[in-house]
Amino acid sequence: MVGESKLSLFGIANTLLLICAAVATLYPVVYITAVSLSDTASVIQGKVLLLPKGINLDAYAEVMKNEKIPRAYLNSVYYTALGTFINLLFTAVAAYPLSQRTFFGRRFFMLAIVMTMFFNAGIIPTYMVVQQLGLIDSVWALVLPNAIWTMELIILKSFYENMSGQIREAALIDGASEYRILFNIVIPLSKPALASIGLFYFMGHWNSFFLPLIYLSDKDMYPLQVVLRDMLIYNTENDAGLVDRAALAPQAMKNATIVLSMIPVLLIYPFAQKYFAKGVMLGSEKG
Amino acid sequence: MRQSNLEAVKPGGGKPLSTRLEAAWKHIKRDKQLLLLFIPCILFYLLFRYGPLYGLILAFKDYSVFSGVWGSDWVGLKHFDKFFTSRDFWLLFKNTLLLGFYTLIFGFPFPILLAILLNEVRIGWFKKSVQTFSYLPAFLSVVIICSMIIDFLSPNNGLLNQLLAVLGFEKKYFLVDPGWFRPIYVISEIWGTMGYEAIIYLAAIAGINPTLYEAARVDGASRFGMMRHITLPGLLPTLLVMFILKTGSMIRIGYEKVLLLYNPMTYDVADVFSTYVYRKGLLESNYSYAAAVGMFEALVAMLMLLSANFLSKRIGGNGLW
Numbered sequence: 107m108v109g110e111s112k113l114s115l116f117g118i119a120n121t122l123l124l125i126c127a128a129v130a131t132l133y134p135v136v137y138i139t140a141v142s143l144s145d146t147a148s149v150i151q152g153k154v155l156l157l158p159k160g161i162n163l164d165a166y167a168e169v170m171k172n173e174k175i176p177r178a179y180l181n182s183v184y185y186t187a188l189g190t191f192i193n194l195l196f197t198a199v200a201a202y203p204l205s206q207r208t209f210f211g212r213r214f215f216m217l218a219i220v221m222t223m224f225f226n227a228g229i230i231p232t233y234m235v236v237q238q239l240g241l242i243d244s245v246w247a248l249v250l251p252n253a254i255w256t257m258e259l260i261i262l263k264s265f266y267e268n269m270s271g272q273i274r275e276a277a278l279i280d281g282a283s284e285y286r287i288l289f290n291i292v293i294p295l296s297k298p299a300l301a302s303i304g305l306f307y308f309m310g311h312w313n314s315f316f317l318p319l320i321y322l323s324d325k326d327m328y329p330l331q332v333v334l335r336d337m338l339i340y341n342t343e344n345d346a347g348l349v350d351r352a353a354l355a356p357q358a359m360k361n362a363t364i365v366l367s368m369i370p371v372l373l374i375y376p377f378a379q380k381y382f383a384k385g386v387m388l389g390s391e392k393g
Numbered sequence: 394m395r396q397s398n399l400e401a402v403k404p405g406g407g408k409p410l411s412t413r414l415e416a417a418w419k420h421i422k423r424d425k426q427l428l429l430l431f432i433p434c435i436l437f438y439l440l441f442r443y444g445p446l447y448g449l450i451l452a453f454k455d456y457s458v459f460s461g462v463w464g465s466d467w468v469g470l471k472h473f474d475k476f477f478t479s480r481d482f483w484l485l486f487k488n489t490l491l492l493g494f495y496t497l498i499f500g501f502p503f504p505i506l507l508a509i510l511l512n513e514v515r516i517g518w519f520k521k522s523v524q525t526f527s528y529l530p531a532f533l534s535v536v537i538i539c540s541m542i543i544d545f546l547s548p549n550n551g552l553l554n555q556l557l558a559v560l561g562f563e564k565k566y567f568l569v570d571p572g573w574f575r576p577i578y579v580i581s582e583i584w585g586t587m588g589y590e591a592i593i594y595l596a597a598i599a600g601i602n603p604t605l606y607e608a609a610r611v612d613g614a615s616r617f618g619m620m621r622h623i624t625l626p627g628l629l630p631t632l633l634v635m636f637i638l639k640t641g642s643m644i645r646i647g648y649e650k651v652l653l654l655y656n657p658m659t660y661d662v663a664d665v666f667s668t669y670v671y672r673k674g675l676l677e678s679n680y681s682y683a684a685a686v687g688m689f690e691a692l693v694a695m696l697m698l699l700s701a702n703f704l705s706k707r708i709g710g711n712g713l714w
Binding site: 114116117120121123124125127128130131132134135137138141155196199200202203204206208209210215218219222224225226227228229230231232233234235239250251252253254259283284285288309312313314315316320331334335337338339357360361364367368371372375378379382383386387 | 417420421423424426427428430431433434435437438440441442443444445446447448449451462507510511513514515519522523525526527528529530531532533534535536537539540541543544545550552584587588589592593596615616617649652653667670671674675680683684687688690691694695698699702
């Protein structure tokens with residue numbers, strides 16, 4: 107666009123404002139990491155501001171020794187892996203028939219699907235369905251009720267529609283079945299789109315806390331977010347003066363758990379940017 | 394993936410029923426494989442999206458675990474009556490509306506501002522890093538965000554209270570003070586969504602015709618002038634559509650966050666329909682009553698969404714559909 111090389115007042119103010127914005131979003135993450143690495147005394151005295159005071163990994167050792175957290179971590183990994191896989195499979199398969207212009211009942215199915223974006227029966231009726239299917243206290247309660255996100259389905263359907271139909275034509279003439287076309291041609295060709303929606307599914311599962319909270323009663327099955335919530339509520343009550351103040355130490359431990367829970371997210375974060383921005387855009391335009 | 398080598402079978406308008414059924418049957422047979430692939434999708438939507446609608450009849454019954462949904466006694470509008478006449482109703486209504494309204498009004502300008510400012514940056518790497526950092530919160534879970542809020546505001550050793558102490562103020566119990574709940578919710582909401590909503594506006598800015606800027610520059614317009622007279626008007630259509638759609642989903646409060654941040658001392662300002670449904674239904678096992686409340690909320694939400702969608706399409710924008 108316009109190239110302007112000279113330093114203007116406007117340019118400086120702009121830069122400063124943007125630095126503030128970046129710091130505001132980045133700082134909490136840095137702070138939490140610093141607290142998790144600092145020694146307990148400095149944390150309690152409130153000396154930690156940006157950099158950790160006296161690096162130590164006590165909090166992390168504590169987390170590892172804890173009976174709940176490592177198991178919760180593994181639970182989270184399991185739920186996220188299974189959930190994302192099921193999401194992608196269901197969405198990739200469902201989008202294929204819908205992307206075919208002449209598919210039987212296409213208009214009706216699309217209408218029925220899109221309508222679900224406008225209403226929501228609510229927590230209680232959905233809970234009843236899950237209960238009646240006997241899914242309470244099983245992984246499937248976290249996976250099946252949201253196996254397809256309508257928005258992601260529509261995004262993928264649009265992506266399929268924009269693929270060239272010629273390969274499919276040729277494959278059909280060669281006598282390939284629809285299953286083969288879908289799994290051997292269409293899905294491998296839509297890796298970028300699948301990566302984009304997969305990212306949102308992944309984040310949804312890894313960060314989910316409400317569904318496990320209501321569908322799982324067995325504490326051994328809790329994922330990390332629910333365990334974190336328990337620690338958090340404990341701290342809130344502590345702050346509200348509802349709990350004895352002497353038990354303040356877990357703060358570093360809680361932050362260590364948070365840092366550990368952010369690791370997978372921060373690992374994919376740099377790679378995910380491309381797909382993330384694309385996903386947000388697709389979601390807002392939805393082709 | 395358009396044409397298939399097979400003819401599209403169109404339901405013939407004026408033909409007799411038997412012919413149409415036959416044509417439909419032929420169509421089904423032709424699409425047999427596609428339909429088989431589609432079965433999981435049909436099952437999913439029937440079970441988990443349409444199925445719960447059946448559970449809504451709970452709202453008109455006195456649900457008991459022993460008799461099940463169907464066997465429980467009909468009670469008509471008893472639960473609705475009870476809800477509408479209770480003190481809770483107006484409280485929830487007010488809280489839900491105010492939280493949604495404040496988030497909409499105060500939150501709306503920020504992503505636009507961020508996008509406009511980012512657009513003015515000429516240094517590629519700086520623009521990219523700021524943008525990348527700005528949507529980091531979108532990757533964090535509600536639990537983590539709330540945990541950060543609680544730490545930050547903690548009266549024991551929270552940063553804000555330390556700062557207040559340095560400035561000579563008394564320590565404040567932010568999270569148990571009803572006056573602070575809404576600001577905390579709204580500010581953290583802005584912090585969390587600003588970055589990724591800016592993506593949409595940045596794309597809209599990128600779509601503005603560059604010759605407009607060139608012409609303005611030839612005419613000696615300042616950068617601020619161009620921002621006001623080209624970028625902002627260029628953003629207007631996107632802005633309008635976003636505003637309408639956001640108004641439509643205004644009462645869909647991020648209840649998970651409320652659930653994590655409220656406590657008995659702030660219920661009076663923080664409790665919204667969804668958190669109330671959760672407490673009454675799942676914690677206190679008042680399934681029928683909670684279902685009635687949930688149904689009311691869902692109806693209002695649906696009406697608002699549909700009108701927003703209609704409006705947005707009327708002015709020529711994208712709807713939710």
